[in-house]
Amino acid sequence: xxxxxxxxxxxxxxxxxxxxxxxxxxxxxxxxxxxxxxxxxxxxxxxxxxxxxxxxxxxxxxxxxxxxxxxxxxxxxxxxxxxxxxxxxxxxxxxxxxxxxxxxxxxxxxxxxxxxxxxxxxxxxxxxxxxxxxxxxxxxxxxxxxxxxxxxxxxxxxxxxxxxxxxxxxxxxxxxxxxxxxxxxxxxxxxxxxxxxxxxxxxxxxxxxxxxxxxxxxxxxxxxxxxxxxxxxxxxxxxxxxxxxxxxxxxxxxxxxxxxxxxxxxxxxxxxxxxxxxxxxxxxxxxxxxxxxxxxxx
Numbered sequence: 001x002x003x004x005x006x007x008x009x010x011x012x013x014x015x016x017x018x019x020x021x022x023x024x025x026x027x028x029x030x031x032x033x034x035x036x037x038x039x040x041x042x043x044x045x046x047x048x049x050x051x052x053x054x055x056x057x058x059x060x061x062x063x064x065x066x067x068x069x070x071x072x073x074x075x076x077x078x079x080x081x082x083x084x085x086x087x088x089x090x091x092x093x094x095x096x097x098x099x100x101x102x103x104x105x106x107x108x109x110x111x112x113x114x115x116x117x118x119x120x121x122x123x124x125x126x127x128x129x130x131x132x133x134x135x136x137x138x139x140x141x142x143x144x145x146x147x148x149x150x151x152x153x154x155x156x157x158x159x160x161x162x163x164x165x166x167x168x169x170x171x172x173x174x175x176x177x178x179x180x181x182x183x184x185x186x187x188x189x190x191x192x193x194x195x196x197x198x199x200x201x202x203x204x205x206x207x208x209x210x211x212x213x214x215x216x217x218x219x220x221x222x223x224x225x226x227x228x229x230x231x232x233x234x235x236x237x238x239x240x241x242x243x244x245x246x247x248x249x250x251x252x253x254x255x256x257x258x259x260x261x262x263x264x265x266x267x268x269x270x271x272x273x274x275x276x277x278x279x280x281x282x283x284x285x286x287x288x289x290x291x292x293x294x295x296x297x298x
Contacts, residue, residue, distance in 0.1 A: 009034060010130045012089050013122035019085035022120055031101050034129050037118030040163035041106040042067040046255040047133050048097045052090040053294035059218045067160040068104060075125065082126060087297040089128055097133035099256050102126065103163060136257050144263030144275045145180035153195060154184055158213050169195040181252055186213055190238030194252050201239045202249035202278045211236035219253040226285040244268045249276030259283040
């Protein structure tokens with residue numbers, strides 16, 4: 001039996017009694033479409049494994065609470081309620097797996113303080129959106145992807161995962177093989193991260209990843225864990241954009257996409273121009289780790 005496309009993008013309010021289904025705007029196909037017009041705040045995005053399991057969900061919850069604390073908000077997550085809602089929504093989703101995003105709105109959407117803000121039929125500030133999980137195409141993993149540079153794009157508060165940054169990055173295409181991501185660069189020309197992922201490089205057998213000035217990625221944390229388990233040396237340093245031609249490998253990490261090999265940065269070839277051996281080793285280790293460690297939300 002086929003599932004209608006309208007049922008594949010779902011919105012829920014997290015309420016004490018459980019997840020409350022909310023209407024999705026007509027024609028909504030992405031998280032952006034669902035959230036347009038709402039009083040955006042902070043968020044986290046991830047995927048399910050085996051339909052209703054999540055990888056390091058506690059780390060996503062910790063980062064969200066920390067983001068609100070850094071913004072000076074007194075609001076904190078009701079973790080048991082959010083966990084129950086995530087489990088119920090994921091378990092009932094009609095496809096094998098889903099992309100999941102949970103947002104803490106800047107204010108309750110049933111009584112917005114500003115004109116023109118969309119209203120929702122809930123007093124809750126926490127909402128969950130589900131959409132179809134689409135794996136990275138095999139051709140992208142086999143051949144690698146190209147990333148571009150967005151010199152004018154930056155995070156005002158790198159330690160806070162704010163939803164308004166998602167709005168600002170919209171003009172930059174994502175997930176095309178010829179422009180899979182866009183790199184954010186600091187004033188010295190150092191690569192901080194991608195617009196929706198963390199950036200990593202391999203040089204002389206060591207894994208390079210930025211420390212400071214970039215959003216703390218959950219999959220980046222998993223990567224550092226599996227790299228340590230494999231005995232891969234790690235250097236918490238930024239790679240200069242001018243030095244990308246000297247790299248042996250590069251890849252990005254994302255909670256919805258895993259590890260994706262980068263073979264070209266704005267026209268500069270990385271290494272041999274093909275995905276590298278250490279990326280493959282780390283990607284395989286990440287896959288095994290996720291299979292072993294992903295857990296139901298409750």
